[in-house]
Amino acid sequence: MILDNRLFFSATQRNKGCIGDVLSRIIKKNRSILEIGSGSGEHGVFFQKRFPEIIWQTTDPDLLHRKSITSWIEYEKLNKIMPQPLELDVENTPWKIPLKLTSSIQGIVSINMIHVAKWNCTISLFKGAGELLKKGQFLIIYGPFKIGNKHISQSNYLFDNALKIQNDCWGIRNIEEVSNEAKKAGFSQEDIIRMPANNFSIIYRKVVF
Numbered sequence: 001m002i003l004d005n006r007l008f009f010s011a012t013q014r015n016k017g018c019i020g021d022v023l024s025r026i027i028k029k030n031r032s033i034l035e036i037g038s039g040s041g042e043h044g045v046f047f048q049k050r051f052p053e054i055i056w057q058t059t060d061p062d063l064l065h066r067k068s069i070t071s072w073i074e075y076e077k078l079n080k081i082m083p084q085p086l087e088l089d090v091e092n093t094p095w096k097i098p099l100k101l102t103s104s105i106q107g108i109v110s111i112n113m114i115h116v117a118k119w120n121c122t123i124s125l126f127k128g129a130g131e132l133l134k135k136g137q138f139l140i141i142y143g144p145f146k147i148g149n150k151h152i153s154q155s156n157y158l159f160d161n162a163l164k165i166q167n168d169c170w171g172i173r174n175i176e177e178v179s180n181e182a183k184k185a186g187f188s189q190e191d192i193i194r195m196p197a198n199n200f201s202i203i204y205r206k207v208v209f
């Protein structure tokens, strides 16, 4: 008997289409993508189905999330093309990535991770990505951000407060500070795309070897 451990994260249903549209402008066929903090796995299976010519590698440090991802892969009958999730905590650098993935990777995607993790996870995300990626490869992050240290909407302000009540190390990050960490790790900020519901997709490109 196969256990159904699928989790359902409501935001994924709302944002997967528009994030997919951003990815469609960037990604190349026949190369892999590493997703950091994949959560339920709903994004992973959706993108694997939308971009069948690539390999989508999910990861998460949380066992329940990895079980959910496995169930989603099973449910969508993607076992033959999509790898099982890896256990990856961004703070454990250098990341342990299978050689096959290291040699086929084209970029990294992380959705709604950095505001529900401590600030050091943002620093580690860029550090780990900088160690793994080569010049020209991309890192895309999606989520809510402050600009000039100011919230862009009342709803983001309220969300930020709610995050901090859950965990005082969490919170919506300031775009300039995030991009400063990216720069330290060898990335340039290529594009900032305004997304629905007061979110952004930020595309970083590795500019040094």
Ligand SMILES: C[S@@+](CC[C@H](N)C(=O)[O-])C[C@H]1O[C@@H](n2cnc3c(N)ncnc32)[C@H](O)[C@@H]1O
Binding pocket: 009, 011, 012, 036, 037, 038, 039, 040, 043, 060, 061, 062, 065, 088, 089, 090, 091, 110, 111, 112, 113, 116, 117, 121
């Ligand atoms: C709000 S959920 C978002 C999940 C999914 N990306 C989505 O958009 O539905 C945040 C995810 O980040 C993961 N996460 C938290 N801390 C992390 C860390 N240190 N390294 C990697 N992932 C982390 C959590 O386990 C969780 O799956």
